[in-house]
Amino acid sequence: MKITAVKGFNDILPEDSPKWQFIEKIARNTFHSYGFSEIRIPIVEKTEVFARSIGEATDIVEKEMYSFPDRNDLSLTLRPEGTAVVVRSFVQNAIYAKKPVNKLYYFGPMFRYERPQKGRYRQFHQIGAEIFGAAEPMADAEIMSMIMRFFTEVGLTGLSLQINSLGCDECRKVYKEKLVEYLTGHKENICDNCTRRLKKNPLRFLDCKAASCNELKTNAPSILDSICGACADHFKSVKNYLDALNTPYEINDQMVRGLDYYSRTTFEVTTNMLGAQNAVAAGGRYDKLCEMFSGPKTPAIGFALGVERLILLLDTSKDYERKTKLFIAALGQEARDFSFKLINQLRAKNISCEMTYSDNSLKSQMRRAGKNESQHVLIIGEDEMKSGSAIIRDMSTKEQTSFSLDDITNKIMEYCS
Ligand code: HAM
16 A cells, blocks of 8 residues: 655655755854744644634635644644744743743744645745834834845845735724725625625735736725824834845735734735745734733734745755765775774764675775765775775865874864864
8 A cells, every 4th residue: 555645745855854954054043143042832732822813714714724623622723823822832931021022933834724836835834933022113124134134144035025014903994994995896896705705804805816806906095095103103114224224125015914913014025936926934013912812912023934935946056965974985894893983983073974784895885975975985995904004085086095094083084174
């Protein structure tokens, strides 16, 4: 019986994992330099963590969550995103009591029952970061500039930072009325989904991909014309701080995001290289979410980036793999016994090295060294054991150097570093 993986769930194979490690390393370094600490959160949560916070009338909650009853009939859900989980943990563990401002980041798989295609999977991975306890526009600009710096460090250019303000509850109330009025005037042209959501969640119209709705967007009212003075001032300061940090951005007043918890600043980092799945990272402010989880009033802002999408954009000509430094081609029992101890000593010094388990011919061992893409090969046979010296070959330059077997560990360490 041949068993295959679940549709939309992918293996990350050994040849691809160096790219993941590269991205994770840069994320950790960049985030640490901005004062973030890692939080590790569960993959499964009670369904209520997501249902209300993300919004009952969103695609995620309506049709994309992997929810199931456990053996005790408790409804559980595989996390479709990280923010609600981090907020649950922030409140449950009273992280707010530790410092006035807490900066947290997380890595890991998320699950959404979407139609799989290039850049869209049912299990996908996010790297996310959240700042808790800062209402100031400086925090908005800082986190957006951090993500753009991260992309530069990773080697990606040509990405666009799109920003918008969704205002506060009051602004959105005013805007929703204007939007409903506009959409009601074009009722016959909006898709069934938007008609159904017209009362509950009219903003979703701006996210709708249906051709008829798309056409209507051109003349739809702009949320930026409905935001109050305080929200407009906040947005203006965010833009000024982004300018001060030399972080270019574009204003996109139709960006509403697929989750309901946002207020004021929202943003997306987009590319024109991935077709429809053009958002590589996205986020925004969610000043009310902690209270929704019965925590203290805590303004917050964050983002998450899609690792699979980022990997699709990585420079394929670059070599991300960490190669085996040394391969020891050992022939004959005495040389093999000597080499088995030698690789043990070298590994203890963090030199990555390999030898075969069986006493194959030199040709076959050299072939194995080639497959491993080893940078150097040390050749030790019966003659070398007798003469007390061995040859090491640099596989790229083909240069050969002879070493005495005395003190060979230190000599190899020096040679390979
Ligand atoms: P989101 O926009 O739903 O936001 O997802 C963030 C990113 O995850 C997207 O821009 C995309 O790169 C990636 N992504 C989403 N769905 C998929 C999928 N099915 N396959 C592959 N990649 C995907 C959030 O999740 C928010 N929690 C972000 C946030 C953090 N807001 C505040 N803090």
